[in-house]
Amino acid sequence: MADIGTSYFKAQRFGEAVRPLSEAVLANPGDDKLARRLAVAVQQAGFAGTGGGEAKPTPVETQGQAPQDPEDPLAVMSDIARRVDNERVSGRLIPPPEGFADFGYPSIDYANHPGYGADKGLLTGEEGDVIKPFYEAFAPIWNGYLSMKSRASSRPVSPAHAETFRTLERDGILGLRMTDAERAELLERTEPVAEEVRRRRAELEPGKRGVEASSGHLYHVKNKPTDFVDFLNRVFENHGILEMASAYQGVPMAVKLANLQINSVEDMSIVGNSLVGDLPLSPAYYMHIDSSIGVMKVIIYRSKVSAEQGAFRYVPGSNRIGVTPFELCVRKATDKSDYDSSKTKFRRRFVGLPPFLQKKANFGNDLQPGHPELEPLLERERVMTSDDGDMLLFDNNGIHRGAIFESGEREIIQVLLAP
Numbered sequence: 350m351a352d353i354g355t356s357y358f359k360a361q362r363f364g365e366a367v368r369p370l371s372e373a374v375l376a377n378p379g380d381d382k383l384a385r386r387l388a389v390a391v392q393q394a395g396f397a398g399t400g401g402g403e404a405k406p407t408p409v410e411t412q413g414q415a416p417q418d419p420e421d422p423l424a425v426m427s428d429i430a431r432r433v434d435n436e437r438v439s440g441r442l443i444p445p446p447e448g449f450a451d452f453g454y455p456s457i458d459y460a461n462h463p464g465y466g467a468d469k470g471l472l473t474g475e476e477g478d479v480i481k482p483f484y485e486a487f488a489p490i491w492n493g494y495l496s497m498k499s500r501a502s503s504r505p506v507s508p509a510h511a512e513t514f515r516t517l518e519r520d521g522i523l524g525l526r527m528t529d530a531e532r533a534e535l536l537e538r539t540e541p542v543a544e545e546v547r548r549r550r551a552e553l554e555p556g557k558r559g560v561e562a563s564s565g566h567l568y569h570v571k572n573k574p575t576d577f578v579d580f581l582n583r584v585f586e587n588h589g590i591l592e593m594a595s596a597y598q599g600v601p602m603a604v605k606l607a608n609l610q611i612n613s614v615e616d617m618s619i620v621g622n623s624l625v626g627d628l629p630l631s632p633a634y635y636m637h638i639d640s641s642i643g644v645m646k647v648i649i650y651r652s653k654v655s656a657e658q659g660a661f662r663y664v665p666g667s668n669r670i671g672v673t674p675f676e677l678c679v680r681k682a683t684d685k686s687d688y689d690s691s692k693t694k695f696r697r698r699f700v701g702l703p704p705f706l707q708k709k710a711n712f713g714n715d716l717q718p719g720h721p722e723l724e725p726l727l728e729r730e731r732v733m734t735s736d737d738g739d740m741l742l743f744d745n746n747g748i749h750r751g752a753i754f755e756s757g758e759r760e761i762i763q764v765l766l767a768p
């Protein structure tokens with residue numbers, strides 16, 4: 350079976366490769382190469398929602414993948430939750446050598462939360478099936494996670510970056526500094542886009558400046574390589590950024606997109622989106638983890654940024670919070686399905702989920718004053734000003750938030766790294 354599966358695999362006939370590879374994997378436990386091939390075949394066959402494929406394997410044949418359109422999605426999720434209940438992972442694809450953090454994501458009792466279960470106005474019972482849309486977000490995330498994880502393995506870091514890398518592994522974030530020449534070139538190369546964003550922002554009332562109006566496109570992987578991305582790769586190479594990111598995730602990482610963003614204290618959209626009903630704004634508002642697995646980010650401060658001027662904030666060590674892989678994917682699914690939005694409609698849906706699915710990526714808004722884990726979390730949070738570095742490389746599965754302003758304006762370039 351292994352030979353037949355491998356032949357189909359090599360011929361890139363992934364749909365036909367899935368069944369023999371599944372049988373071969375079951376017959377050869379511990380054969381990592383076969384397992385990796387199966388994961389790739391399943392993904393390429395379109396089973397994980399990445400395109401049309403002819404194969405529709407059952408869960409047992411695909412090593413725990415979530416089927417595309419099951420009769421009882423809740424039963425599938427309960428089954429996965431039960432199966433991986435003893436596993437612990439962080440948001441990173443390989444286990445942290447430092448061990449897991451001694452704190453977790455704050456647990457929130459939504460049944461008794463004044464913005465959720467205790468808000469009787471929310472419980473109108475008009476939401477219909479809340480499980481199906483949640484499952485549609487969850488299944489590709491879970492399948493993608495299994496596939497990514499099967500591809501990751503430890504990669505070396507050169508001695509020049511070994512110590513810095515240990516800090517990244519421990520804290521989840523690194524502040525690095527460009528040379529004066531690099532900085533001057535960066536400012537020059539990005540000034541036309543910055544100028545355009547400034548012009549667009551000036552045309553709009555502060556309250557109407559959405560993400561679109563405040564950001565400018567610098568690079569996207571789907572477009573042709575540009576001088577700018579060549580420059581970025583050169584700077585990242587000089588500072589070991591891609592090497593460290595690749596070692597961190599256990600897969601080769603590359604620059605996928607870069608955006609320039611300008612925000613100021615007058616832009617109120619983050620605060621507005623963080624309010625939960627009529628409740629006071631949480632001191633932890635907008636604290637979140639991102640929704641992609643296996644990616645990392647770099648924030649480059651284009652302007653000088655102080656603590657008050659929208660500096661990026663990160664909870665060091667929160668990249669090593671250990672949860673079941675199911676919980677990690679559930680947190681991402683609540684974001685992808687909009688269930689973690691604070692808008693009434695989505696809070697109503699969220700209340701309709703069973704407690705084992707009531708976990709958010711964007712959870713900070715729901716931490717009301719008096720929550721026992723609120724103060725410790727705020728104490729751990731570190732404000733990363735431009736004095737800490739003008740390039741911040743971080744694991745975006747650690748707890749973070751940005752653009753928290755008391756005054757002024759900030760210009761940043763956000764770069765996404767992915768396999």
Ligand SMILES: [Fe+2]
Pocket residue numbers: 637638639745749
């Ligand atoms: Fe984020």
